[in-house]
Amino acid sequence: MYSIYHFTLPALMWAMVLWRAPSALGGTRASRFLWGFLAAIAVALTTRPPEVDLLIRGLTGSPDLSVLVKHLAGLASNYCAVEYVIAVHGRGPRRAAAVWLRLAFVAAAALALTVLFVFFFEHDPGAPPTRVTDAHLGDPAVRLYESIVYVYLGIATALSAKLFWSNRRSVPAGLLRAGVVCLAGGGAMGFVYTMYRVVFLAHQESRPDVPGRGTPDAVSEILPVISLLLILVGVGLPPLRTLVRYVGDQYALWRLHPLWSDLLHAVPSVAFGPRMGRTRDLFVTGDRTLDVAHRAFEIRDACLVLRDRSAATGAQQPAEAPGDAHPGGGVPTARAEAEWLFSVLHGEPDACQAPAPPPAHSRTPAEEVAWLLKVASAYGQLPRGGAEAVRRAAGQEVR
DSSP states (O other), X not given: OHHIIIIIHHHHHHHHHHHHHHHHHSSOHHHHHHHHHHHHHHHXXXXXXXXXXXXXXXXHOOSSHHHHHHHHHHHHHHHHHHHHHHHHHOOSOOOHHHHHHHHHHHHHHHHHHHHHHHHHOOOOTTSOTTHHHHTTTTSHHHHHHHHHHHHHHHHHHHHXXXXXXXXXXXXXXXXXXXXXXXXXXXXXXXXXXXXXXXHHHHHHHHOTTOTTTTOOOHHHHHHHHHHHHHHHHHHHHHHHHHHHHHHHHHHHHHHHHHHHHHHHHHOTTSOOOOOOOHHHHTTOOSOOXXXXXXXXXXXXXXXXXXXXXXXXXTOOOOSSOHHHHOTTOHHHHHHHHHHHHHHHHXXXXXXXGSOOOOOOOOOOHHHHHHHHHHHHHHHHTSOSSHHHHHHHHHHHHHO
């Protein structure tokens, strides 16, 4: 467990802290408490490596101050976790008295830990830092110290697990709900760890002469790792949902761009958005869902203009929709519209006299985007040899 505790988990936590810092500085109250929770856990984990312990010893002269720093950071993380879940899922208006009461409670706990550690603990410069508590479990000061740590940890983890689990159905299904479930699992695993430590320490205290007294056991090392990993996954899944949507929108814009670009030059009367190259478009940041919708409806408006031109030149509309001639459904119909658009945009001067597919029935915005993605995909597969090449390709497919 050395590499996990001394490098992997601290590195993951500090990476998460840096990643969430911008949203915490300019975000909501809940975002600030979430960032504080992650930062406090990162500080607590950073005190575990021997190199950090030696640095604290050199700066302060205390042989085991890293233990106190770890527990104070743990209190801060528990406080921020409770405030975060209350800010996100709390019901009713926020009362200032309750906020100050919770703050006073954690401040009193931190002060009690500090006083007990400084004035009542036995500090051995030649022993590992963790033995300041584990090797003196029968000491009343150590008992009170450990009681404060685990009572607060148990309350915070149980409350966090309960609030997250009870509110999981109030968030949309998918990655966001999965993240809430993972956060509830992380809180529940933290509560299991608390109960296990209480039983383990009580057992150790009842057998003062047992060999290896004061050394950590494997379960006490594994349970916090599982809890922290669940919390990291829970915190990371909602932003991952945003990233997945962003990548999907960028891919849709990439697929629509060739058809959109050709229509932009062929139908200047339509109010298109800013002209932008296909590659440069990939580097536009922010939410692109509206950009996909705008581009789809710009394409649809341009297609309507081309239909009006086709009608003005006296082209006859087919009696049947292309889909009727192809029972397979949407793809042949999309290809028929793509072939017509290609003939109009890349054909001879009289190509607008080619019959246009009949207008489709009304669609929702999502259906319109999905349909035009099929059209754009078929449009990009057509040979760049003019209308005659399109007709030859269509004839080869029929044969």
